[in-house]
Amino acid sequence: MAEFLSLHDAVARYVEDGATVAMEGFTHLIPFAAGHEVIRQGKRDLTLIRMTPDLVYDQMIGAGCVKKVIFSWGGNPGVGSLHRLRDAVEKGWPNKIEILEHSHAAMACAFEAGAAGLPLAVLRGYVGSELPNVNDQIKFIECPFTGERLAAVPSVRPDVSIVHAQKADRAGNVLVEGIVGVQKEAILAARKSIVTVEEIVEDLTEEPGYHPNACIIPGWAIDAIAVAEKGSLPSYAHGYYPRDNAFYKEWDGIARDREAFTKWIEENVMNAGEKA
Amino acid sequence: MAEFLSLHDAVARYVEDGATVAMEGFTHLIPFAAGHEVIRQGKRDLTLIRMTPDLVYDQMIGAGCVKKVIFSWGGNPGVGSLHRLRDAVEKGWPNKIEILEHSHAAMACAFEAGAAGLPLAVLRGYVGSELPNVNDQIKFIECPFTGERLAAVPSVRPDVSIVHAQKADRAGNVLVEGIVGVQKEAILAARKSIVTVEEIVEDLTEEPGYHPNACIIPGWAIDAIAVAEKGSLPSYAHGYYPRDNAFYKEWDGIARDREAFTKWIEENVMNAGEKA
């Protein structure tokens, strides 16, 4: 049953050094506040899973929290490279990181399979791609009915998943809307889960715009809920605030330079503290 | 791209004798009007797929349209048996039918896999059940990552799927809401699809209560749309009319008796004609 905690306490309780962590949100609702809290608490040796590492993992990698990243598209969307990711992969700063890369389709299916409690996902994928040559977690199976060769990947089962959402209600039920990505799958696939939200309301089913088939994750499937207003900036929250596209462009300059990056983290993360 | 047809024309064009047909709707939105049209047009040798055959298949079986049923729960919900199904299976009236039975989980996964374009569904299913002894379409595979033994069933890929929904708009996009069952999967898994609807509106996205994540099936994924007001009675349409539970009870008496059944079909289907 979801417990209401401060972001500090939720991260302190559930994110352990060495853990496998999925912080999801496909462009939308990226849990930046939680990522910053992980950096502030100096977590180390994390294995991070995310389809698109985005700036949030670039920051965590640069801050030295990470030993491995599992991903399927590692760029700054529409801008260019993730310079901290590249610096770690190419030059080992601040530490060498391992990478394991998939395609989006495979990772989406792996999250789906994780939520479905399965050990593997099966897809018509990686046909002719050389990714299976560099990722030993991609195997092929034969369909027992048709003989077709299909790709198989292990399901994603993180120790802890963290997502950001629009609202929770007093009973701990969480609403996600707009681009829902793999947030629900990330929560359901994980052993422990933290949801940061823009706000707490009385009862989601009494909210204006409530829809019987809206993407609502019941409180009993979540471990901790923490309020983090504007918790996904510079990403965005549908219905709350837009994506800060200008910052995504600005990040390119900050992240290119180790010193500029370190200064930015110091000023905007370490000394900023938890707002909510 | 969805074409607007009369129910008569849609069934005449897309439901061929001998076809494999899925008419879905889990308790809710069962496409009775379409089933009656199939009976009126005297279709024969159909292989019918449905998780819960319900009254709609009981009627089609009794009317002699069917040679095989693939299902996972064949009762009159909350009432008892499907007497026409039983009479056909046990006594071959009006003709002997073959059955192939699954569990709900397996059929739901098989619809999902069909929508996903896969030849098989994999699930943690049928553990210790004797259903695999009587259904040669249930096989077991070994997970290449964990060695776990998992069930595999062929995906559902009907020649034609028929579902009932609340609304379509002028562009042929269809809204399903409430208990959504496997309707979307049935449509997407089929080679051809017919959707009957309560009403046509101008633009679904302009409707009151429109939600960005509502279950909307775009018009380009549908072949034919036909208006059939009250098209799911005695089942129901969330937001339009309730389930006629009294008729479900009444059906037990009608269907027990071949003559009473024949008379009912004559009066309520053959001589009733298409209303919409």
Added chain:
Amino acid sequence: MSLEYTSAEMMTVTAARALQNGMACFVGIGLPSEAANLARLTHAPQVTLIYESGTLQTKPDVLPLSIGDGELCESALTTVSVPEMFRYWLQGGKVDVGFLGTAQIDRYCNLNTTLIGDYQSPKVRLPGGGGAPEIATNAGEVFITLKHSPRAFVKDVDFITTLGFGRDGKGRDNVPNIGRGPTRVITDLCVMKPDPDDHELTVVSLHPGVTREQVQEATGWEIRFAADLETTPEPSERELEVLRELKARTARAHAGK
């Protein structure tokens, strides 16, 4: 303390009491649904009821006739697709207890809802598996409730639709990633539990006024009784009142139209 109640009411109340507040329960239609909603309306207001139609955390005001009555969706927190229900919620391990009925049950708690007789030429064709085969293996544990009769309680079921503990009581041994299986069976006569060692059903509690002989007569094999056989507590006045109101509301609602 001499309340009047029927054996059916005794069964429902006892079944309801098996559910604890806060549990997530995957509910079968019929007796399990009646018991689960009684639990929700009495001692377990925070019980989470899930029906295979996709309705999560539903709070129906009247009992549904079918597994997918509109009432279930209208009173649910949210309604998901049926594939999602079976994949994410059941197989995904989010269900504490599956609450099932059955047509036949045997001494190892195997359930038969497929047919009586032989598969190719059945004496009676039953509805089939529905959700039960995977509810019984993917839920954390399973409660079963049904009326006691020698037709229902047979030594060996004609067909194992749904695994209890298999033909030899060992059907769950060494199977990874499945639940504990049946932990209690509630009838109109008694409460039974599988023996912790060999998994054979054992009567642990007789309902008030019921004798061992009555249970034995209604059971198709030589039934075991626990050494510390108890008497099931009687229904309370409030439980009976809530149950009767629920059933009256339900009858009115379904007769309507």
Added chain:
Amino acid sequence: MSLEYTSAEMMTVTAARALQNGMACFVGIGLPSEAANLARLTHAPQVTLIYESGTLQTKPDVLPLSIGDGELCESALTTVSVPEMFRYWLQGGKVDVGFLGTAQIDRYCNLNTTLIGDYQSPKVRLPGGGGAPEIATNAGEVFITLKHSPRAFVKDVDFITTLGFGRDGKGRDNVPNIGRGPTRVITDLCVMKPDPDDHELTVVSLHPGVTREQVQEATGWEIRFAADLETTPEPSERELEVLRELKARTARAHAGK
């Protein structure tokens, strides 16, 4: 008829024209997205644009910077989860054409967005596969658009992230249930198509004013030209106007805040 336009505009307009009205197009971010939206705003108002973020049938007023900008969801018919997008819509066979960009492409249309150099110690680490590997095999056909340069057009890609026709041009032979693969490549210099027999890229049309030599200089292998080499039609005034307005709106929107 002597309109002023840049080679980038020529590329986008030509890429846009490849899309036919009524097609369902899975759109990559950047150049493909620009071309697909230009098509929608000009000759193909009924084109269905799908982005991997789950937005189905979207009609953005400004170009998204990312694949999941709010604009895409707000103007979509509906937005589904990312697993559903890849499973039901792409793998399920509902996409007529996948529209991709790339960092490297070779003579058999294989795409590399993974890295330059060796996998273990890359010279340049690129973003990776994203949606492309399965878009290229599960869409009915694939259009590719990118700027022409010898760095981009190499004889053999350093890494096949995404299948064109494989290292030998035969990578799709006898593979069941996949799409036709790349059918055209649109650059700022020309339009290329794979040879129907051996699948090697062949220039079928030069943009106005572009010479064979320019194309050859910008290509890292000896490029073939079709016998019936054509000249690509120029952009129309309306296409240029719509494109420029779209880009101006986009620049204003993204500079904001």
